[in-house]
Amino acid sequence: MTPGALRIREAAARLFYERGIHAVGVDLIAAEAGVTKKTLYDRFGSKDQVVVEYLAERDERWRDFLARRLAEAEPGPVHQVTAVFDASKAWMGESSPKGCSMVNAHAEISDPSHPAHAVITGQKAWMLGLFTDLAREITPTAATQLGRSLTLLHEGALVAHGMKTFPDPIGHARHQAQLLMTGARNTAGKP
Amino acid sequence: MTPGALRIREAAARLFYERGIHAVGVDLIAAEAGVTKKTLYDRFGSKDQVVVEYLAERDERWRDFLARRLAEAEPGPVHQVTAVFDASKAWMGESSPKGCSMVNAHAEISDPSHPAHAVITGQKAWMLGLFTDLAREITPTAATQLGRSLTLLHEGALVAHGMKTFPDPIGHARHQAQLLMTGARNTAGKP
């Protein structure tokens, strides 16, 4: 990826997230990247492709960020799950006041055959899988259920964070997740 | 509201929800409503105003729908909360496969001073208030906490429904909400 292409993707990421995908034109992206429109089309071919690479890079960055945080956190499924919420809070707090970019992009992309659609649903499926895998270590018999509950809490917290429904929703979700997990562990140990 | 204005609002509601606000032009709205653009601007004055009235009407319809369902449901805070999830499932199932229109609109409206912003955050604050009021009847000491947890579960379920993250997320959230409430009631009764 050439330096110009990198700057294009960075500018597009910032503008798409702050103003919305349809509200940002390619002329503005090129200007903000200090690049001509020809360069943009030489590197990406279409605006849709810029959108796809914006989302794909954001997804990759998030997974790397999360993996690092999980590696630093204490082992064990309960600590790992709370570490996911801690990572989300850090991620959203530093540069994502408008909520989850995947959720926001999904609102603007109606066509399910759009290549960006797979990136969006892919991340959500991956998060569900992550929570379910950790849940399996807590309660093998009810892993699916616990994984889904954690996913809902997490998703709701991201939206509530973006909408400022109440203060620190991710911290609240983290606490609620803890209660959920200790509850599941206790009932799982019973006959 | 004149018949033409009604048709405009109905057409705009369908198009905005299905394709996104920025992706739909006033020409298309007028054509789908069987109305000229002049009528649209005579009645609403601007596209922004059409957006506001679309969201305001949706908000009002949802509150009426929910009020009717709550009145029909069994009394008592636990039954009322589960009735909220049942109402959401019915509401989303019949004509809202793309998730919450307020969340989707929020993704497209960056300016917090946009009049639609108040409608969106207003509904979310109202839902939080509703859950918190019901939570207060279950556990007066932890009503805020329970109300917020129910809000997160509900919000997450709406998003997961729109993204098809897993089957029947609203039904799952309903079940999880029940566990949460019985748990809160038991711990609330303890010294």
Next chain:
DNA sequence: ACCAGGGTATACCGATCTGTATAGTCACTG
């Protein structure tokens, strides 16, 4: 008989949209 209100039909405005074309600059590399 009148006239206001809700509407149609059509044309237009300037701006912006995605995308393309032409021509030229610069740095690196075989």
Next chain:
DNA sequence: CAGTGACTATACAGATCGGTATACCCTGGT
């Protein structure tokens, strides 16, 4: 030194954007 890849600059195409203007039609109420 020739060639290539990444880039700039500028202009343009065709469509669509939100919004306005002019002129006319029809119905209901007083």
